[in-house]
Amino acid sequence: MSYPEELLKALEITKKHNIWRRFECINLIASENVMSPLAEAAYFTDMMHRYAEGKPRKRYYQGNIYTDEIELLVMDLMKKLLQVEYVEPRPISGTIANATVFRNLGSPGDKAVIAPVQAGAHVSHTKFGTLGALGIQHIEMPYDQENWNIDVDKAVKLIEEVKPKFVTLGASVYLFPHPTKEIAEAAHAVGAKVVHDVAHVLGLIVGKRWPNPIHEGADVATSSTHKTFPGPQGGIIFTNSKEIYKAVSKTIFPWFLSNHHLHRLPAMAVTAVEMEHFGEAYADQIIRNAKAFAEALMEEGFKVQAEHLGFTKSHTIVVDVRDLGRGAKVAKLLEDANIIVNKNLLPWDPPEAVKDPSGIRIGVQEMTRFGMKESDFKEVAKFFRELLIEGKDPKTVGEKVKEFRKNFLEVKYAFPIPKEFEKSPIKVPMLL
Numbered sequence: 001m002s003y004p005e006e007l008l009k010a011l012e013i014t015k016k017h018n019i020w021r022r023f024e025c026i027n028l029i030a031s032e033n034v035m036s037p038l039a040e041a042a043y044f045t046d047m048m049h050r051y052a053e054g055k056p057r058k059r060y061y062q063g064n065i066y067t068d069e070i071e072l073l074v075m076d077l078m079k080k081l082l083q084v085e086y087v088e089p090r091p092i093s094g095t096i097a098n099a100t101v102f103r104n105l106g107s108p109g110d111k112a113v114i115a116p117v118q119a120g121a122h123v124s125h126t127k128f129g130t131l132g133a134l135g136i137q138h139i140e141m142p143y144d145q146e147n148w149n150i151d152v153d154k155a156v157k158l159i160e161e162v163k164p165k166f167v168t169l170g171a172s173v174y175l176f177p178h179p180t181k182e183i184a185e186a187a188h189a190v191g192a193k194v195v196h197d198v199a200h201v202l203g204l205i206v207g208k209r210w211p212n213p214i215h216e217g218a219d220v221a222t223s224s225t226h227k228t229f230p231g232p233q234g235g236i237i238f239t240n241s242k243e244i245y246k247a248v249s250k251t252i253f254p255w256f257l258s259n260h261h262l263h264r265l266p267a268m269a270v271t272a273v274e275m276e277h278f279g280e281a282y283a284d285q286i287i288r289n290a291k292a293f294a295e296a297l298m299e300e301g302f303k304v305q306a307e308h309l310g311f312t313k314s315h316t317i318v319v320d321v322r323d324l325g326r327g328a329k330v331a332k333l334l335e336d337a338n339i340i341v342n343k344n345l346l347p348w349d350p351p352e353a354v355k356d357p358s359g360i361r362i363g364v365q366e367m368t369r370f371g372m373k374e375s376d377f378k379e380v381a382k383f384f385r386e387l388l389i390e391g392k393d394p395k396t397v398g399e400k401v402k403e404f405r406k407n408f409l410e411v412k413y414a415f416p417i418p419k420e421f422e423k424s425p426i427k428v429p430m431l432l
């Protein structure tokens with residue numbers, strides 16, 4: 001049969017992407033990860049075609065006998081992993097989780113005090129993003145550049161003055177935990193709620209290598225489910241407050257979604273069980289690798305930030321690359337050599353510098369999932385040096401990167417696909 005050209009083109013583009021990103025690159029984007037083959041198999045199911053508006057057992061459509069069961073299972077598994085009483089798994093992204101919680105805690109015109117943008121606040125926390133779209137006022141906490149964190153004393157004073165409806169914590173450049181206890185005390189004293197967005201560190205929390213904000217005094221937490229937590233792209237809300245849970249789960253549908261992308265649910269269940277079994281070992285290796293990579297880059301001559309604080313307590317490190325041609329150029333050179341990072345604002349950059357900021361942000365969680373250890377990151381640091389300091393040709397370095405990547409193609413911290421499923425009548429292999 002002869003296929004239309006556009007169809008072949010679509011398949012070819014997809015195949016190129018798959019091969020490049022899964023077999024040839026070293027991916028160091030701090031907000032990405034991959035699912036296990038079993039979770040991917042569980043993701044690619046008929047559920048992607050169905051609707052289930054409403055909550056389990058209270059749907060507006062028929063046909064949801066099994067989607068109800070899987071949604072309830074995900075809620076139970078995540079409650080157990082996070083040691084909380086309520087989990088809302090329907091947000092289709094971290095941003096939708098934030099929109100739902102912000103809109104329930106505040107109305108247009110209300111004030112929110114947010115973690116400073118310099119401390120890595122996500123765009124959805126700001127007047128430029130979801131908070132702004134909801135008409136909620138954005139008032140930023142002061143930042144302590146020396147400590148790469150919120151300035152607690154000044155933030156407490158600001159909260160006392162402003163008396164906001166809620167305060168947000170959490171970040172996309174998250175080297176050290178935000179001071180949840182201190183901020184929650186100040187917020188609660190003026191009747192404000194605390195939302196802690198743990199999108200980047202959910203996997204570290206379930207792996208017990210990062211504080212769970214709900215246990216530290218936050219009223220509600222929001223997250224993505226695909227960063228250090230290696231599940232399908234999506235969002236989640238968790239809390240111990242019945243009142244917040246009820247409000248949120250009554251409004252997410254119909255305010256912020258109708259269909260909640262049901263095929264996420266079986267993949268979430270598989271990932272949750274993987275994290276229950278392997279999460280601590282995985283989180284532990286992530287933290288070791290981040291430190292080792294920071295040290296190795298430093299030894300190779302890079303300006304890795306926050307050295308006096310031990311570089312990082314998370315999966316993320318940041319490097320000042322102003323003397324190497326700034327963030328945009330450096331990130332592009334790395335991409336040409338099959339190493340994927342993103343350019344990132346550093347605390348002293350004005351917001352306008354976003355297109356060509358001072359730094360790059362690096363996350364080790366995906367390559368850790370593919371089995372890299374401390375010594376492997378030393379090799380990666382050498383590729384950085386050859387390319388960015390010695391000025392070697394990106395093509396030459398890129399070939400070495402491809403060769404190196406061949407040692408890390410299998411997802412670790414996961415169960416293999418059970419034999420009996422290999423006979424499944426529905427076969428949907430990833431296009432290769």
Ligand SMILES: *Cc1c(COP(=O)(O)O)cnc(C)c1O
Pocket residue numbers: 031092093094095096121122124170171172197198199200223224225234235
């Ligand atoms: C990634 C991120 C989000 C947004 O998540 P999406 O799932 O991409 O919508 C929200 N908050 C923080 C802190 C993030 O880093």
